[in-house]
Amino acid sequence: MARPERHGVAVIDERRSLAARPSRADSIFKTVTFSAGAVTVGIMLCVGLFLSLRAGDALSVAGPSFLFEQQWSPETRVFGIGAILLGTFTIAIIAMAVAVPLALGTALLISEVVGGKLRGFLVSLVDLMAAVPSVVYGLWGLFFLQANVIPVSQWISTYFAWIPVFRVSSASGDVLTEASAFTSSAFIAGIVVGLMVVPTQTSIMREAFSQAPVGEREAALALGSTRWGMIQTVVLPFGRGGIIGGTMLGLGRALGETIAVYMIISPIFTINWEVLKTGTNSVSALIALRYGEASDFALSALMAAGLVLFIITLIVNFTASSIVARSRSGAES
Amino acid sequence: MTILDESRRADASDVALFEADAVAPRTHTPSPDDTPAGERRTLRRATLDERFNVVGAIAAASALTALLFGWFTPLTGAIGWVVVAFVLFIGFYSLLVALRSDGQEVRDRIMTVLLVSSGIVLFSALVFVVAYTIIRAADALPHLNFFTETMELAGPLDPLTMGGVLHAIVGTVIQISIALAITIPLGITTAVFLNEIGGRFARFVRTISDAMTALPSIVAGLFVYAAIIQLITHQRSGFAAAMAITVMMLPIVIRASDVVLRLVPGNLREASYALGTTRWRTVWHVVLPTARSGLVTAVILGTARGIGETSPVLLTSGVTAVMNWNPFSGPMISLPLQVFDFVKSPEPNMIARGFGTAAVLLLLVVGLFAVARIIGGRGPGQLSDGQRRRVAAASRDDAIRMATAASAAPVGRHAAITAEPAAAAPTPHSSPADPEKLPKEPSQ
Numbered sequence: 027m028a029r030p031e032r033h034g035v036a037v038i039d040e041r042r043s044l045a046a047r048p049s050r051a052d053s054i055f056k057t058v059t060f061s062a063g064a065v066t067v068g069i070m071l072c073v074g075l076f077l078s079l080r081a082g083d084a085l086s087v088a089g090p091s092f093l094f095e096q097q098w099s100p101e102t103r104v105f106g107i108g109a110i111l112l113g114t115f116t117i118a119i120i121a122m123a124v125a126v127p128l129a130l131g132t133a134l135l136i137s138e139v140v141g142g143k144l145r146g147f148l149v150s151l152v153d154l155m156a157a158v159p160s161v162v163y164g165l166w167g168l169f170f171l172q173a174n175v176i177p178v179s180q181w182i183s184t185y186f187a188w189i190p191v192f193r194v195s196s197a198s199g200d201v202l203t204e205a206s207a208f209t210s211s212a213f214i215a216g217i218v219v220g221l222m223v224v225p226t227q228t229s230i231m232r233e234a235f236s237q238a239p240v241g242e243r244e245a246a247l248a249l250g251s252t253r254w255g256m257i258q259t260v261v262l263p264f265g266r267g268g269i270i271g272g273t274m275l276g277l278g279r280a281l282g283e284t285i286a287v288y289m290i291i292s293p294i295f296t297i298n299w300e301v302l303k304t305g306t307n308s309v310s311a312l313i314a315l316r317y318g319e320a321s322d323f324a325l326s327a328l329m330a331a332g333l334v335l336f337i338i339t340l341i342v343n344f345t346a347s348s349i350v351a352r353s354r355s356g357a358e359s
Numbered sequence: 360m361t362i363l364d365e366s367r368r369a370d371a372s373d374v375a376l377f378e379a380d381a382v383a384p385r386t387h388t389p390s391p392d393d394t395p396a397g398e399r400r401t402l403r404r405a406t407l408d409e410r411f412n413v414v415g416a417i418a419a420a421s422a423l424t425a426l427l428f429g430w431f432t433p434l435t436g437a438i439g440w441v442v443v444a445f446v447l448f449i450g451f452y453s454l455l456v457a458l459r460s461d462g463q464e465v466r467d468r469i470m471t472v473l474l475v476s477s478g479i480v481l482f483s484a485l486v487f488v489v490a491y492t493i494i495r496a497a498d499a500l501p502h503l504n505f506f507t508e509t510m511e512l513a514g515p516l517d518p519l520t521m522g523g524v525l526h527a528i529v530g531t532v533i534q535i536s537i538a539l540a541i542t543i544p545l546g547i548t549t550a551v552f553l554n555e556i557g558g559r560f561a562r563f564v565r566t567i568s569d570a571m572t573a574l575p576s577i578v579a580g581l582f583v584y585a586a587i588i589q590l591i592t593h594q595r596s597g598f599a600a601a602m603a604i605t606v607m608m609l610p611i612v613i614r615a616s617d618v619v620l621r622l623v624p625g626n627l628r629e630a631s632y633a634l635g636t637t638r639w640r641t642v643w644h645v646v647l648p649t650a651r652s653g654l655v656t657a658v659i660l661g662t663a664r665g666i667g668e669t670s671p672v673l674l675t676s677g678v679t680a681v682m683n684w685n686p687f688s689g690p691m692i693s694l695p696l697q698v699f700d701f702v703k704s705p706e707p708n709m710i711a712r713g714f715g716t717a718a719v720l721l722l723l724v725v726g727l728f729a730v731a732r733i734i735g736g737r738g739p740g741q742l743s744d745g746q747r748r749r750v751a752a753a754s755r756d757d758a759i760r761m762a763t764a765a766s767a768a769p770v771g772r773h774a775a776i777t778a779e780p781a782a783a784a785p786t787p788h789s790s791p792a793d794p795e796k797l798p799k800e801p802s803q
Contacts, residue, residue: 048638055639059556062548063564066609070571073582073606080585131477139474148478150732155485157660157728159667161695162717165702166488169495169710177436221484228481252467282575284670285699310577310670317584317674325585332578343573 081330083323092330098295098312100324107331109297113212113307114335117287118280120216120301125224125280126273132224133231133272138257149232156225164286167218172209172290175217179208179302194303202303210292212306218286223276230275230350234268235261267349274346278339284310309335412455412468420448445476492717499715506719510680515706524716526682527697530597531723533686534676534693535666537601538608542665543658546612553613554620555642565617571610579606580674588675595677597691603671612661619653620646652734659731663724669695694720 048056085092087103095106136148179194180203186192187201194202238261246256262269287308293315294305309331317328424444428435449469456468498519499505505523513522549568553561583603588595623646631641647654677690678700685691692700694716701713742750 051639052637055637055642056556059548059552060560062545063552063556063561065545066549066613067564067567069606069609070567072586073571073574073579076582076586077578128477128481131474132481135474135478139471148482151482151485154725154728155481157663157667157724158485158488159669159695159717159720159724161667161669161698162492162721163488165698165714165717166491168702170491174438178438181436181439221488224481252463254467254470255463257470278573282573282577284575284577285673285695289699289702310575313577313581314670314673317581325589328581329585332575332581335575336573336578339573339575340570344570347569 077329077333077336080326081333082326084327084330087323088327088330093334096296098316098327100327101321105327107309107312107334109295110307110309110312110331111334112297113291114281114309116212116301116306117216117219117291117308118277120213121220121223121280122273122277124217124220125227125276128220129224129227129231129272129276130269133228133235134257134261136228137232137235138253138261149229152225152228152232156229160222160283160286161289163218163222164289167214167286168289171217172214175214176205176208179211179213180205183208183302191299191301194300207304208302210290210304210306212291212298212301215287215290215306215308216301218290219280219283222283222286223279226279227272227276230272231265231268234265234272234350238264267352271346271350274342274349278342278346281339281342282310282335283308284314287311288314408459412452416448416452416455419451420444423447449473489721492714492721495711495714496718498711500718505712505715509682511682513680515704515709517708519708519711522712524694524697524712524719526679527692527694527716528719529682529684530676530691531666531693531720533684533691534597534601534604534672535662537598537686538604538665539658539662541601541605542608542612542661546609546658546661547616547654549613550616550620551642551646553617555638555646568610568613572614574607574610575670576607576668577670577674579603580671582606583671584674592687594688595675595690596688597676597683597686600672600676600691600693601686603675604665604668607668607671608661608665611664612657615657615661616650616654619650619657622653623649655734656731659727659734663727663731666727667695667720667724669699672696673699694723 084100084105088095088106092106093111094108095104096109098105098107098110132148132152136145136152140148182192183194183201184203187194194207196202196207242260242264243256246260247253251259288311291306291308291311292304293307293311295307298305313328313332316324320328421444424440424447427443428440449472452472453465453469456465460468502519502523504520506528507525508521508523509526510522510524511526549564553565580603583599583606587599587602592599627645627649628641631645636644672693673696676693676696678696679690679692683689683691698713698716698720701709701716704710
């Protein structure tokens with residue numbers, strides 16, 4: 027090209043490759059890390075594949091009725107997670123009703139109201155709350171909350187019985203009022219699970235709120251807005267992705283929670299719409315309850331239940347993290 | 360209220376008029392000395408008014424609730440008392456605030472009260488859950504045998520002076536050690552792969568491990584039960600439990616370390632590459648030391664989750680009352696499972712033991728958490744005071760060594776190539792292991 031003329035020499039250097047040749051240590055390093063990644067993926071795909079393969083036996087017998095059948099007796103080939111899935115969602119929805127207002131309020135409190143050292147302390151407390159073992163929450167729910175929440179349940183069922191889900195009635199349709207009809211209900215389990223997922227939701231929401239741009243906050247305040255006005259017009263619209271994403275991540279945890287639910291509920295295998303009444307069920311509690319005496323086929327049925335739960339939490343989590351990620355990328359623009 | 364406002368506004372305008380008349384027409388620059396400065400006002404503290412509103416509303420609400428519950432209505436129950444008092448408090452408070460301010464401000468005050476009370480509810484629930492466990496554990500914990508004996512010889516009816524949970528503590532330690540021995544190298548190497556190597560496969564790995572954080576822990580336990588216990592070992596063991604914990608912990612550790620490694624500033628890496636180091640040395644001497652505190656925090660928080668989860672070990676470890684040191688044969692119980700097993704019994708002594716075990720577990724987790732807070736909480740590359748002193752001392756030594764090497768060199772090798780020894784003096788071993796050393800050297 028132009029180069030030879032300028033230098034006055036007609037020799038063109040050989041084109042050199044710009045890619046560096048990795049040293050031996052580097053190629054070993056690359057291989058090692060690559061294989062670590064491969065092992066990780068291997069383990070995880072192994073879990074997924076194994077679950078699906080083993081679940082396949084049961085699913086091919088049960089077919090689509092697996093999702094709707096209420097009974098669980100794999101020995102007679104009549105089994106399904108209709109009632110169990112409904113119980114799982116009932117508990118999770120009650121948990122959300124408890125957790126979301128608390129998480130939203132606490133996240134706003136930490137990011138907007140308090141400041142300085144207190145804020146750091148509260149953030150640590152929320153993280154600590156996430157680290158408290160679930161069995162401790164379960165103990166508290168079983169030995170303390172149960173006894174103290176029953177009057178509340180009775181009160182709700184007395185005054186709100188006209189809303190069908192708050193009714194507590196026997197099989198023949200009579201309204202029940204004695205305390206024993208209210209123990210071990212989805213309501214109690216939901217409250218405990220709700221407390222367990224609050225920290226997850228709080229920390230995600232707080233992070234989203236704290237990313238609201240300072241300029242817009244100050245603009246709102248400079249226009250004479252009160253703090254709540256500023257929160258309403260700047261922080262909440264900005265943190266909407268964080269609120270939705272945090273709620274869903276908490277929902278994912280609530281759906282999969284085992285031990286606290288297992289300790290509190292009394293398992294039943296029929297659909298129970300009355301959330302205050304004794305007896306409900308969840309997929310994870312079902313697995314914990316039935317794995318011991320399970321035959322090969324029954325185990326495969328449990329695997330199928332576990333797989334359905336996994337797929338649901340997977341969808342919930344991926345939706346949540348994509349919502350959170352999208353709101354973050356918006357934060358930078 | 361409006362009349363009050365009107366009169367106040369009138370006063371203010373009068374004062375303004377009066378001042379306009381009194382002030383001399385010529386402008387002058389006020390000097391800081393002759394301008395009387397009033398007392399410094401605190402801008403952040405609540406005024407007396409505001410404090411009175413809160414205290415008064417609380418007093419009024421509790422008084423009215425006491426009246427309602429004692430005399431006027433057939434209401435009963437502690438929870439009902441609190442709820443009614445809270446609603447009344449909100450009512451009185453908004454009334455009091457509305458005496459002096461407009462609707463906007465009333466709404467602001469009420470929302471602030473609601474935010475603060477949601478925080479109070481949440482944190483008192485946390486404190487209450489922890490305190491309840493510790494208080495109920497007070498029966499079992501004072502007996503030293505609780506920490507030094509196993510349940511081998513103690514039955515459900517035996518007093519608390521017999522039996523303990525040493526076997527569960529040992530089980531927890533063994534299981535979490537095995538899980539950590541797999542999780543730490545594999546998890547951190549995978550995180551390094553995701554960040555330093557990259558590419559399409561790395562994105563795939565990241566997606567899969569993110570997906571796995573959604574795996575319910577009971578399903579991890581079920582997988583190990585069906586894949587390892589039923590197919591290979593045919594018995595429950597500590598090793599199987601450790602595998603279940605590993606499957607649960609691995610995605611958590613990978614995700615947390617990935618986030619930490621992503622925070623390592625790119626210019627540190629580039630500086631290292633510009634000095635001609637290889638990729639491997641950059642990772643080992645720059646990236647990992649920079650992210651050390653964050654990585655430790657990630658691992659410790661993962662450990663706290665792994666120790667506390669009951670559901671993966673419920674299916675895999677088996678229940679025993681006997682000490683078992685061998686993770687590969689026989690059931691090996693761990694603390695969370697022991698709690699669960701104790702409280703299944705109706706005997707009060709067993710329940711007291713259950714709470715004692717839960718308190719031990721709780722203290723272990725809180726201890727790990729505190730350690731993580733002390734180590735972590737600093738961004739990558741930020742040093743503690745001790746680390747900064749050590750780095751300064753190391754670079755001072757380096758400076759002295761280089762100076763002596765430079766002065767000694769011409770004697771050793773006469774003026775052949777005078778510049779070379781000084782340049783070659785820092786041997787590869789003393790080359791900066793920590794990027795923070797470099798800028799410090801001139802000051803020492």
